[in-house]
Amino acid sequence: MKHILIVDDEADIRRLLEDILREEGYAVASTGSAGEALVLLRDVTYDVMLLDIWLPDRDGLDVLNEIRTLDSGNKPEVIIISGHGTIESAVRATKLGAFDFLEKPLSLERTLIVVKNAIEARRLRSENEEFKRQLSLHAAITGESVAAKALRQQIKLMAPTNGRVLIYGESGSGKELIARAIHAESLRRDRVFVELNCAAIPEDYIESELFGYRNSAIAGGPAEKRGTFERADGGTLFLDEVGDMSLKTQAKVLRALDEQRFTPVGAAHAMSVDVRVIAATNKNLEEEIAKGNFREDLFYRLNVIPFYVPPLRERREDIPLLTREFLREFGRQYGRPRIEIAEDAMEQLKQYHWPGNVRELKNLIERILILNPHALRIERKHLPMLVHRGTGNRREDFTTLQQAREAYERDYILKKIDECHGNISRAAETLGLERSHLYRKMRALGISVRE
Structure with missing residues (x-):
């Protein structure tokens, strides 16, 4: 009322x-x-x-x-x-x-x-x-590692400028978070932040997503549509996975960046905008340039201020802080009281190599809380099988190709068993193996049935 x-x-x-x-x-x-x-x-x-x-x-x-x-x-x-x-x-x-x-x-x-x-x-x-x-909360860079402190310092220094930013990093490492943090610290903080995942838009539609269209230029769509460049006018445009754009689209983005003008599909006249562009990629764009997949001139336009987001395995000291932050976030979301985590469980999380980076950690914490609705303390037993591994399986600790191959095979089998909720028969079917063959593999790789 x-x-x-x-x-x-x-x-x-x-x-x-x-x-x-x-x-x-x-x-x-x-x-x-x-x-x-x-x-x-x-x-x-x-x-x-x-x-x-x-x-x-x-x-x-x-x-x-x-x-x-x-x-x-x-x-x-x-x-x-x-x-x-x-x-x-x-x-x-x-x-x-x-x-x-x-x-x-x-x-x-x-x-x-x-x-x-x-x-x-x-x-x-x-x-x-x-x-x-x-937005401000989600733009906070959590961590006390050297890498996290360096990122916060770089953001504080570079965000108030209008320079274009290119963020490098593996999938799930937090590139969008860095983009939002830059916007939140910029002079455009009170204006709009618009995001477009270039890898998620089919090639036939990405131009209309970027620049919009007029006069029913797109069959079956509304009479007109404002593109991301137009919607971001005065604010920040975040182009995620920019390395996945086609060369044709790259040429049009390059022109829009140079002129701060573009023409919507089907429109008779160009329009001017004031947009700060932040781009991100998980690819090595210099290698993509050498392969002919990415325009060198566009790379130099975007790479005015480069940011590198390290993978989570390179800043393991931040894992406890991130874990507790996610416990608080999902605890509030699911109406749960304060949830703690046991030291041995935390140590296990620190030992895992996190191929999916921060996103994987966040998803894992949410999953644990969903599957254990009455637990007030996360124990080692609550962690999925995929995480149960020792420091000897870290990528940086391998000394032979055989060790690396076995570690990968072990991780992959554990992942499939985990996806099948511990059902060995279903996991064997998923892996294309006989059940008995999977058991032999598990014994050879040191995976216990209990694990």
Whole structure:
């Protein structure tokens, strides 16, 4: 239920407004003084406040000015009402943040419309503030490793510029997080952040996704569509997996970057935009250039400020911090109390080589909480079989090709058994092996049935 506060020194107007607003389903409170209104605002969160300019103890616009200092979550949308309205007072009220200005005698129909619009405006404001808060939280770089500290320092130094950024790193290492962190620290932080995964869009549609189209240029689509360059105007455009774009698309992106202009598909005229581009890739673009798969000139346009995100196995000291952060995040999401993790379980997580990087760790923690809904402490037994391995299986510890081959084979078999929830027969079928053959393989690789 939405809460409305009426502040007017005329009792008849207060009663009239109370009656019609309660009939509309609102919770209504009223007062005839500015002092009491400010007390009520401290005790209750109101969605809308109907505020008279002329009050016996204080000017209504002074009250409006004081409301501006309230915390955003407690700040109502204010509708000024007055029987002595002037253009000057209406302009001043607008500058002080009033949502609208109503003159007496009030039109009840217009009053209800303005109140409804004010409630919707407050809802949108709250959602926008929550989105920005979540964006800020999701842009935090967790970790105390040398690599994590270096990334935070580099972001702080480079983010306030308008230089293009190219982020390198393996899949799941946190390239999108770095892009969001750069945007959150940039001069464009209050503008939009638009993301496009170039690998996820079919070649036939990526041009329209990037630049949009006009006049039903795409069969079966709407009459027109705004592309990511247009939607990101004034803000940041994040092109993920940029190495997967075709050479044809690369040429058009290059022109858009050079000119900050582009022509939507089917449009007659080009349009100008102000966009900061951040790109990311898990490929070695210099090798792709040598193979003829990526344009060298586009590479140099994008690679103004290079960022390298190390894989999780190169910053194992950050695993405890990341694990506890994910436990808190999913604990809140699933309505669980604070969840702890045993030291031997944490040590096992630190020993695992994390081919899927931070994304794999995050998904694993969520899965553990889902599969163990009553556990208040994550033990080693709660970890999936895939993680149960010793330090001898780390890639950097291999001394022979045979060791590497056996370690990979062991990891792959454990992964398939894990995917089959421990069902050996189903895992054997998935692997294309006889059940007895799989058991022999497991014994040879040191995988126990219990594991």
